[in-house]
Amino acid sequence: MTRIGPPGRPAPAPSGGIIPEAALADPDVHLMLRVQQGDEDAFPALFQRFGPRVLQYVRRLLGSEARAEEITQDVFVQVFRFRDRYRPESRLSTWVFTIATNLCLNELRRPERQLRVDLWDRREGDAGEPPAEVPLPDPAAIDPERGAAGREMVRALEAAVADLPPKQRAALLLSRIDGMAYRDVADALGTTEGAVKALLFRATHGLRDRLRDFL
Amino acid sequence: MRCRTARRWITRDLAGELTPGRVERLAQHVERCEGCRREQVAYAALDRALGTLPMVAAMPTRLEQDTLRRVRLAADADPPRAASRVGRWLIVTAPALVATAALVLTLRTVPPAMDPGAGEPVTGRARGGPAPAPSTPKRLARRDAPPAPPQPEARRRRTAPTVPGDPPAELAARPDLFVNLPLLRNFDKLQHYDAIQTTTVDDQQGDRSNG
Numbered sequence: 546m547t548r549i550g551p552p553g554r555p556a557p558a559p560s561g562g563i564i565p566e567a568a569l570a571d572p573d574v575h576l577m578l579r580v581q582q583g584d585e586d587a588f589p590a591l592f593q594r595f596g597p598r599v600l601q602y603v604r605r606l607l608g609s610e611a612r613a614e615e616i617t618q619d620v621f622v623q624v625f626r627f628r629d630r631y632r633p634e635s636r637l638s639t640w641v642f643t644i645a646t647n648l649c650l651n652e653l654r655r656p657e658r659q660l661r662v663d664l665w666d667r668r669e670g671d672a673g674e675p676p677a678e679v680p681l682p683d684p685a686a687i688d689p690e691r692g693a694a695g696r697e698m699v700r701a702l703e704a705a706v707a708d709l710p711p712k713q714r715a716a717l718l719l720s721r722i723d724g725m726a727y728r729d730v731a732d733a734l735g736t737t738e739g740a741v742k743a744l745l746f747r748a749t750h751g752l753r754d755r756l757r758d759f760l
Numbered sequence: 761m762r763c764r765t766a767r768r769w770i771t772r773d774l775a776g777e778l779t780p781g782r783v784e785r786l787a788q789h790v791e792r793c794e795g796c797r798r799e800q801v802a803y804a805a806l807d808r809a810l811g812t813l814p815m816v817a818a819m820p821t822r823l824e825q826d827t828l829r830r831v832r833l834a835a836d837a838d839p840p841r842a843a844s845r846v847g848r849w850l851i852v853t854a855p856a857l858v859a860t861a862a863l864v865l866t867l868r869t870v871p872p873a874m875d876p877g878a879g880e881p882v883t884g885r886a887r888g889g890p891a892p893a894p895s896t897p898k899r900l901a902r903r904d905a906p907p908a909p910p911q912p913e914a915r916r917r918r919t920a921p922t923v924p925g926d927p928p929a930e931l932a933a934r935p936d937l938f939v940n941l942p943l944l945r946n947f948d949k950l951q952h953y954d955a956i957q958t959t960t961v962d963d964q965q966g967d968r969s970n971g
Contacts, residue, residue: 588828588831589828592824592827592828592831593819593824596819596823596824596827597816597817597818597819598815598816598817600817600819600823601814601815601816601817602815604817614820614823617823617827618823618826618827618830621827621830621831622827622830622831622834625831625834625835626834698809699809699812699813702809702810702813703813706813717810720775721810721811721813721815722815726777727775727777742768742772742777745771745772745775746768746771749771749803749806750771752806752810753799753802753803753806756806756809759805759809760802760805760806760809
């Protein structure tokens with residue numbers, strides 16, 4: 546364990562704990578410690594580091610572009626407001642995505658959401674090109690037929706992921722982010738590792754059934 | 761190993777969450793089982809497909825600016841960080857500190873009022889409030905004590921103005937000059953009583969018959 550502060554005295558982190566060595570080696574933790582210490586440049590850097598991933602995660606979890614932007618803002622405002630609650634013992638990405646997951650699940654639980662129609666949402670069967678940022682599943686595919694099949698599969702996969710129950714979707718997306726371990730996914734979802742295993746098994750099993758024609 | 765277990769382990773293996781021993785057992789099972797081998801291939805393809813989904817979105821500049829603006833507003837709304845804890849304690853304890861200081865000052869300025877023979881000090885008791893605890897035994901003792909000698913002027917000034925407990929002797933000799941206070945206190949009740957008397961049972965019966 547490494548302690549910060551005058552020698553001879555236990556030096557608590559700004560959040561009150563003692564910072565483990567492994568955490569100090571993590572640049573994200575350094576960034577967050579700077580935020581906790583009031584460094585004004587640290588928060589924009591943190592936003593640039595996590596913002597695009599949080600936005601994509603929230604977008605997939607909510608399935609609504611407009612709400613995704615609002616919730617992403619809320620996530621970072623919460624990160625700032627509760628910055629003192631972050632403990633360097635856990636990964637910063639886990640903490641940030643825990644906040645994002647909670648806000649998204651709350652949003653999905655809101656009853657009025659069931660009545661909301663988002664004009665930005667893509668519907669199944671909509672004509673049009675997929676977003677330019679979606680890469681082909683197989684970069685080695687060079688002939689148009691394989692490329693088209695790959696695009697179709699990506700589209701089917703996006704739709705299948707969007708149709709998963711919220712908790713399964715959250716578990717699946719979290720496990721794909723940053724190589725998050727089951728334990729971290731469990732922390733983010735506020736559940737047990739066993740429950741995460743079950744959620745992920747059901748999610749992948751569901752996707753496997755939906756995409757049987759492609760796999 | 762049963763196929764059901766093997767299929768559960770296949771997804772965990774792809775996520776790198778299976779222990780080496782189980783990886784070995786799974787490999788042995790898959791080698792023997794054609795169905796599980798097909799499933800493993802399919803899940804691996806699914807895993808690769810999931811890997812191609814972009815996990816990072818292009819961040820709109822407007823969203824970044826809006827978020828940082830909201831964070832700045834939140835920062836402005838925050839009290840100064842360093843002083844926050846001390847400040848919170850001060851807010852909580854300040855009234856208690858002021859009250860304690862006032863009490864100490866009062867106790868130091870009030871004369872040893874409770875000296876035997878001292879004049880009746882004005883305490884909370886005189887206004888209906890509780891009397892300070894230390895004075896109680898002394899006050900009880902004072903009732904049997906002889907009348908207090910006149911106090912020096914300076915000392916009297918330091919005491920709070922007193923409310924006379926008993927009327928002066930000349931007034932005490934003429935009780936007819938006093939208003940009967942109990943009567944005054946009950947005056948409202950008497951008026952109320954009269955008001956009740958104005959409504960009679962006959963009136964109520966008359967109203968009922970008219971209605």
